[in-house]
Amino acid sequence: MLYFFRLLFLLINIDQETVLNWFGMEDPAKREIRQAATNGYDFNLSNFEPSADVSLTTLRLIVEGLWEKIQDGLTLADIENVLFFILFVRFVILTLRYNLKTSFYITCIGLFAGYLWYRHLIDLISMYRSVLLKLPFLHKLGMDAVQLRSLQRQMVLTDLKLGENVHWYNPGQIIYYALTKGVTNIDPETGLRYYIDPISMIVSNLQEPNKSNILPLYYKIYNKIIPKIYEICSKFWTQLSGVAAYAVITRIGKRYCPYLVRWHWTFLLIIGMVEQIFIYFIYRVYYFQTFVLIPQTESYANYIDPNLILQINVLNGIIACVVLAHIGFIIFGLFHAIWGQYFYMPFFVENTELHIGPRPKNSLYSGGQTSWQDPNEKEKNLKRFLPKLWYGWFGRGTNGRWKLENRLGRVMKKFMKRLKKQFKN
Template identity: 40%
Template sequence: MSVLLKLFPLLINIDQETILNFFGIQDPNSFSDTSYNSLTDLAPVSTDVSLGTLKLIFEGLLERYQDGLGLVDIENIIIFISVVRFIILALKYNIKTSFYICCIGIFAGGLWYFHLKDLFLWYRDLLLLNRITGKFVEEARTLEITEQAKRLGADRGFHSPINFIRYALVDSGQRPGGYQIDPISMLFTQVPETLRAQTDKFYYSVFGRILPTMWSFLTKQAVEYLPIITYLIIVRINKKYCPYLIRWHWTFLWTFSAVENLIIGLVRRLQYYLFLVVVPEDRYLEQPIVLGLLVGILFSHLIFVIFGLLHASCGQYFYCPFITENAEVHIGPRPQNSIYSGGYAAWQNNKQKRIEWMVRGGKGTWKLYFPRLWWGWLGRGASILDNDARYKERQYRTKRRKRFISKRKKRFNKFIRTIKNWF
């Protein structure tokens, strides 16, 4: 079965036109004039892959992404990574195991993807200051308008019972003209005239002030506490059923949010200083400095989130001083006896997380400590402890791979015998 999967790509005619169509780049050999359509149908152009093909791909991608990546482009990258991983892992293990591993990576990448969309809610038009983030802002704004249009009028139907109840009871006093149109007000109209003064006072007190206030309070509390309650239930309480890759990236995001609050506050201060002090007072020397700091911080924040998104989609981990260590305090080390735990994390095996520099001074020697940022390609590490841990884990994964291959061969042989029995 594995041989058939390896021979399957050979059935595809891979030429320059196929590769350009895959990347969505216009083929320079195609004719736009309709008079040549019959000629191209009779004699289709087929060009061999060469260095010119790479040049065309590079120029086409550079022209397409000169304004940066949009939400659709990031989604396509996640899907492309997942498909490639699925094919590779299916050849390495089996289809079922590959599907599970890819689903774990997609879920972890989805956490970073939704966090990336939150950047638009935090910064909004500030991202337009950088050309690379312009496309991201345009697509995020279009998506926001589309979602608002879908929600408009949706609360008047039975598609969402909660929104329907809010529209019927809580928002009853916000109708055009100030009329109370809801089922409860219809019942109060049947009250006798002698009791109308007391009942109307009770009605307007409850449905005019108490219910809207309670709904607003409960909605704010739900928005604040629902994410952390979901995290506690899935990651902390039911951690036995949650893969380590998801728990690691989810906890990393919660830990990173503490640092993000400082970054967002700094950006807000720079924004106010730029538009309320520097620009009105015509401080031409300070304006490029403040603008450069603002654009640099926004771009660095966006790149870091995309960096984490790519690692999560590929099933990998990365080391960031202070944040990674605090995140791993809550979830523990990565299990090395599981093929679903993702890539390597060499910093968990090595306690030397600082680099020591000896600086000679006048009377003595000074020691300077810097955090160790490089832990080898894909977090494999380079020390003796890292090599031993990686060797043991590689042995375990090799045994599991051989077991999967033997089971796959048995199922394939059984399938062949079943077909032979039919004939």
């Protein structure tokens, strides 16, 4: 298998130009040829050297190119390019370390865990879209969110127009329309529609006066109760489909679900409970700024109230800080998941691991290190006044003591002792 992968390297010419094209950048050698042709200079192609091999210069060009691209704003396409490049690099490294099969499995596990974070990122920017449009660095993310929103609306309208001609990837609608169309029949002469299910046929064959007494109840069930039940079930499934999928995959199918996926999925569900606080806080701040403060500034023709301007600027700073921190944290978790790594965050990680247990250290598919799960480290955490935040690169742990924590702990202990003495006196 490993020799096949090396043969694949021979078939694909992976040079500097190939890597730069992946990120939508132009190779310097190719740029020189294009500029020479544009300026009308006479040149000989034999004088131009072919694209260089991948080296540290390529990495420098990638960093410089990405930095130039994000000056105009970060987009989802930029994030996707970096993610898939990381996946490819990781796949190559793991193939050289293990074999092609193991590398493929580990990469797919990281891809699925990263997909969970990426979907969460898309949902987040969709909720922040009106705010992102006003932020200089993230306005393109807001534009992407608006485009995704309009695309979803078009898909909903298309589904409504299709009616009974639903797509195969909507199993709920297929079952619904199969049942509704299967129990109805249209008279070709009159165009009237009537039901042909067993209950309807029994009701149609009833004799008077029983038929007159049952028909109102029959029409109420078929025209009101059944459609209402379907609508309630659809909304219920929309709200709980994610939790149901989580329960089936990570709980019932725990044996077949990798630990990395279970860890990141559980962590996302837990932080989702806290995220709503920040999201609705930004909603309220944005509403107050847009519909209360800004109209007040526009109501004065030739006078600008400095207090209103100060309030607007302060709220802009609050919105920018919260949104940047929130999206930055999600991207931070996204890159950890793609790399197959874990990270530590007090309270949330402990609750996550209470649900799924410790990482199996003897498995190749369990991902990176989790030194905070070591028994000795857990005992130390119980004695610490402040939680330890840094556990080394890739969670490998740190041998040194955290000086900041010790100093703050000593200060707090001295303060508590003095406070107790004051109360005793």
